[in-house]
Amino acid sequence: MSLVRERRNQQALRLSVPPPVPAVEYRRRSPQPSPASSLASNESPRIDSLINLEKLAVLGHGNGGTVYKVRHRHTGSIYALKVLRFDEDAVAVRRQAAREAEILMRVDSQLIVKCHGVFHNGVGDSDCAGCDLYFVMEYMEAGSLHDVLQMHHRLPEQAISGIARRVLEGLHYLQGMQIVHRDIKPSNLLINNRGEIKIADFGVSGVMAGKLEVTHDPYMGTSAYMSPERFDPERWDGDFSDGFAGDIWSLGLVVWECHVGHYPLIGPGQKTRLGDVNVCYLLWRKDGDAGHGVAGVSKFRVEMFGEGLEEREDSDRTSYPPFSDKMV
Numbered sequence: 001m002s003l004v005r006e007r008r009n010q011q012a013l014r015l016s017v018p019p020p021v022p023a024v025e026y027r028r029r030s031p032q033p034s035p036a037s038s039l040a041s042n043e044s045p046r047i048d049s050l051i052n053l054e055k056l057a058v059l060g061h062g063n064g065g066t067v068y069k070v071r072h073r074h075t076g077s078i079y080a081l082k083v084l085r086f087d088e089d090a091v092a093v094r095r096q097a098a099r100e101a102e103i104l105m106r107v108d109s110q111l112i113v114k115c116h117g118v119f120h121n122g123v124g125d126s127d128c129a130g131c132d133l134y135f136v137m138e139y140m141e142a143g144s145l146h147d148v149l150q151m152h153h154r155l156p157e158q159a160i161s162g163i164a165r166r167v168l169e170g171l172h173y174l175q176g177m178q179i180v181h182r183d184i185k186p187s188n189l190l191i192n193n194r195g196e197i198k199i200a201d202f203g204v205s206g207v208m209a210g211k212l213e214v215t216h217d218p219y220m221g222t223s224a225y226m227s228p229e230r231f232d233p234e235r236w237d238g239d240f241s242d243g244f245a246g247d248i249w250s251l252g253l254v255v256w257e258c259h260v261g262h263y264p265l266i267g268p269g270q271k272t273r274l275g276d277v278n279v280c281y282l283l284w285r286k287d288g289d290a291g292h293g294v295a296g297v298s299k300f301r302v303e304m305f306g307e308g309l310e311e312r313e314d315s316d317r318t319s320y321p322p323f324s325d326k327m328v
């Protein structure tokens with residue numbers, strides 16, 4: 001991340017920029033009605049081509065892709081351009097990226113990082129074998145919550161409750177669209193220069209049909225923030241779990257991390273190790289218009305991939321249904 005921050009401060013980097021491509025645009029779906037439709041963004045400038053986007057800097061690297069800061073030559077508007085590259089044989093990854101594109105084209109909310117267009121340089125509309133995929137995204141000037149935590153370590157409770165509230169509202173919006181995010185973590189929560197936090201990165205997201213996920217791969221995501229039933233579905237009835245609840249678990253960990261100033265399931269400075277896991281509570285109280293998020297833990301231990309674990313210390317697992325007034 002320090003590398004990312006270092007790069008963020010550099011202007012006009014000389015980049016090995018992919019050449020302008022005759023991009024094929026993914027079709028935008030008309031947004032569906034949702035509980036948070038009042039929060040839908042009203043300005044949604046469309047980008048019709050990549051040709052006029054000039055690369056300014058590298059914002060960061062993720063799994064399989066790079067995010068660039070770009071400027072539109074005519075309007076001067078700044079965007080984040082996420083470029084994903086695929087091997088010819090990376091069929092599953094390609095399919096997942098196509099799903100990300102579909103989801104991004106479907107969502108339209110101020111709680112979600114906006115996607116202004118998705119392009120690929122392959123032939124046809126969906127296969128994209130051996131091609132690059134380009135997401136033109138709203139530029140979030142202040143970076144990610146991960147960057148903020150690296151700088152400030154702990155956040156004050158008022159800031160945490162604001163974060164919890166907005167992300168919960170964003171998840172509520174997604175739930176209304178039948179979308180489960182599946183990778184809520186600090187680096188996927190981005191902040192703009194007005195201090196607004198938004199959910200980003202639908203790289204492992206799925207669409208639900210009722211309680212079942214249409215596209216089910218429980219192991220995709222970031223294991224450190226994954227709920228027990230996702231990484232150990234056999235032990236925790238994962239096959240019958242509510243996919244949306246997994247997002248609440250991850251948000252609970254994020255809230256807790258903001259409070260203690262480090263990834264909370266291990267000691268400060270320790271490397272992430274799969275092993276001890278606590279159940280995370282997320283309480284959400286509403287007092288009139290003001291919301292208040294609180295995270296807590298209950299001790300229990302789950303076995304992750306059976307690696308040299310200490311004795312198991314069971315306790316009851318508390319259920320955490322999504323989006324009631326009080327989530328425990």
Ligand SMILES: Nc1ncnc2c1ncn2[C@@H]1O[C@H](COP(=O)(O)OP(=O)(O)OP(=O)(O)O)[C@@H](O)[C@H]1O
Pocket residue numbers: 004059060061062063064065066067080082113137138139140141143144183187188190200201203
């Ligand atoms: N819209 C954006 N505006 C500003 N910076 C962004 C934007 N999108 C991504 N970034 C930056 O680029 C980095 C890489 O983003 P990307 O989504 O590719 O991966 P990631 O979420 O960090 O990791 P992973 O791929 O493991 O989920 C982010 O951590 C963030 O710092």
